[in-house]
Amino acid sequence: MSTFRSLALAAALLAPLALTSGCKTYKSGLSGSTTSGAAAAEAGSFEEIQQMWNDNRDSAEDLDAIIAKLEAFTANNADHQESLILLSRALYFRADGFTDDVEEKKALWERGVTVGEAAMAAFKARIDKGDKPSDAVFALQKDDQMAIYWTATNLGKWARASGFSTLVKYKGYVAKMMTHCLDLDETSYYAGPVRYWGAFYAVAPGFAGGDMNKSREFFEKAKTMNPEAFSTYVLYADTYAVKTQDRELFDSLLKYVLETPSDVIPELIPEQDVEKKKAQALMDSASEKFAN
Numbered sequence: 178m179s180t181f182r183s184l185a186l187a188a189a190l191l192a193p194l195a196l197t198s199g200c201k202t203y204k205s206g207l208s209g210s211t212t213s214g215a216a217a218a219e220a221g222s223f224e225e226i227q228q229m230w231n232d233n234r235d236s237a238e239d240l241d242a243i244i245a246k247l248e249a250f251t252a253n254n255a256d257h258q259e260s261l262i263l264l265s266r267a268l269y270f271r272a273d274g275f276t277d278d279v280e281e282k283k284a285l286w287e288r289g290v291t292v293g294e295a296a297m298a299a300f301k302a303r304i305d306k307g308d309k310p311s312d313a314v315f316a317l318q319k320d321d322q323m324a325i326y327w328t329a330t331n332l333g334k335w336a337r338a339s340g341f342s343t344l345v346k347y348k349g350y351v352a353k354m355m356t357h358c359l360d361l362d363e364t365s366y367y368a369g370p371v372r373y374w375g376a377f378y379a380v381a382p383g384f385a386g387g388d389m390n391k392s393r394e395f396f397e398k399a400k401t402m403n404p405e406a407f408s409t410y411v412l413y414a415d416t417y418a419v420k421t422q423d424r425e426l427f428d429s430l431l432k433y434v435l436e437t438p439s440d441v442i443p444e445l446i447p448e449q450d451v452e453k454k455k456a457q458a459l460m461d462s463a464s465e466k467f468a469n
Contacts, residue, residue: 237275244267264292270448279338289330298321328354367445379392396413408452410431419467431456
């Protein structure tokens with residue numbers, strides 16, 4: 178089995194195998210927006226929306242208002258990449274941190290994929306020529322990286338929540354996007370691509386590319402690159418530490434998150450606060466995750 182095929186297969190295994198719903202197909206972001214012109218006229222400038230995002234994104238209500246503004250803005254500015262990327266990120270964050278309803282999460286993540294793909298003009302051009310999405314992604318350059326990252330992140334979450342057969346259907350696409358994202362710039366979004374592969378190597382079985390040594394290497398690298406990013410610690414604890422039954426590592430990772438002020442990364446306080454909640458939930462359920 179080739180290295181890439183192993184990676185693609187293992188990408189599917191990053192989700193719980195207990196999910197059983199049927200295979201789903203997301204709606205491509207290349208079909209365009211249905212937001213009305215009247216709504217778009219009320220969006221305001223992108224700079225105003227960015228300020229809303231910077232100032233108030235720490236509640237479901239705040240995020241819903243930002244998402245509505247971004248959807249209205251992109252309806253009249255379909256080629257405005259930065260706004261589409263921010264919308265994809267906002268939809269992901271709304272699902273990840275501000276709802277426990279699985280169906281609501283899936284709907285938000287699916288919309289995140291839709292607008293993420295729409296932000297990738299070179300991707301669309303390749304699709305128009307008949308390329309498969311998993312191949313078209315390699316036409317994208319560094320300027321497109323955040324579009325790739327948030328599209329892949331939303332799609333991976335949506336596919337996992339939609340069921341194992343759906344996960345298998347999109348495994349190669351997600352793996353190629355995250356591989357390309359890593360190759361373009363491993364430092365992007367606080368070492369996000371590096372963090373992803375740390376989790377991948379931890380969760381995947383050995384026959385599909387899993388490797389606990391590589392997992393730890395990627396997680397430690399992500400910590401070194403951005404030692405204040407809580408998401409690395411939480412994912413490290415939830416995947417590698419649990420699988421290796423390393424309770425001492427698990428506790429130390431989560432303790433750092435819980436005891437460190439979220440403003441250690443001033444521009445990421447809402448996201449850091451969400452990771453603190455995840456860390457506390459993991460700590461509370463530790464007895465269920467460890468044999469001793």
